[in-house]
Amino acid sequence: MFQHVTVAIYFVYACLGLIGLGIAILFYMKLKYLATLKKTEQYRLKHQDYFRFIQSHLHEDSDLPVPPGKLTALERRVIQDKFAEWIEQFKGEIRNRVVELCDKAGFVKDELEQLDSLFFGRRVEAAYRLGNMRAAEAVPRLLQMLRKQSYSPLTIILGRAIAKSAKQEEQLKEMLELMLRHGKPIHNLVADVLLETDLDSSKLLLKLLEDGNTDFVKVALVAMWGQAVPEVIPALDRLVGAEEKDVRAEAVKLYLSSNPVLKDETIKQLMSDNNWEIRAAIAKSLGSLHAAGSIPLLRNAMRDENWWVRNNSAESLAKLGETGFEILCETALRGSGVERETALYHIEKVMNEGTDHDAVDQMVSFNKKRLLYDRYFGVAERKPVRQVAAVGGDYSA
Structure with a gap:
């Protein structure tokens, strides 16, 4: 029994020794780190004149001198x-x-x-x-x-x-x-890496869009965001009809960001695509493009099974003047289910934002919408009462 106790005592001493050693190593590393920081700052100050000299001669054609003297690794x-x-x-x-x-x-x-x-x-x-x-x-x-x-x-x-x-x-x-x-x-991450290059990125991205490797095409489509390269429009026009769903979706969103003039047949085809991202993207763009001829398509899209498509369609209708706003009022009054709730939400949004308009033309447009609002819902009732939340409990997005 005493032998086991002796072993236990020695084991405790060994553990305490290891703990002490670990603490000593941590203190040493901390002190070494602080010393390195101090030395680093000293070296920055020591070579301040050299840094100023290099900066002042960067615009000249003369050769720049290497750092003087025998230098330590740090x-x-x-x-x-x-x-x-x-x-x-x-x-x-x-x-x-x-x-x-x-x-x-x-x-x-x-x-x-x-x-x-x-x-x-x-x-x-x-x-x-x-x-x-x-x-x-x-x-x-x-x-x-x-x-x-x-x-x-x-x-x-x-x-x-x-x-x-x-x-x-x-x-x-x-x-x-x-x-x-x-x-x-x-x-997305690879596209960010690619844009670090000093080479002509627009030329490279155009080549990647035309490449047979689908991964290259995806990277190029992501990298194209925020870059105005008119030469890629023909390639985007082709990729809009690509078979792969995510390639087609990215191509459509990028194509719409270039503010193209869309034909009615093209709009109809995109609004019936089986990918909800494409339907949502085209629905959102129709309001910015002021495509008043697409109001019937947007009205039908408010019955879509996807919340994003319904929401973007209602948002675009609200941007399409009095005609689009009247469609929202009719839907809120005579519609049912999720389309009615979506219409009510965006009607309230338009009416609440009305006081924020400062420009005369915006105030005139809002007053016309106010008259339509009063015609459908009555002057005394300040806002239509919604029964449930705007999203309608749809989480398919």
């Missing part, structure tokens, strides 16, 4: 981080001069050597820094790492580094293929 890292910060801030020829200075100072060579490190963290950090320095010579190595890499956060880091550094479209296409080969739904 000192080089401080200067390298400053150069990387400038590369992110500057564009064009000024950025290129800083990139050349990074190569001339040996920073790119140092990070290339770190790609062979036995430590995973150092390899990740090296890939990240090579991308920040736009190191074109690192792209083949980074692509090689991406080929061997299973999907993980490192996939995104490598892809972004390649996109920043690549000087050839073929390298970007290979990067896209390697990132998307795992079948993950990361097209």
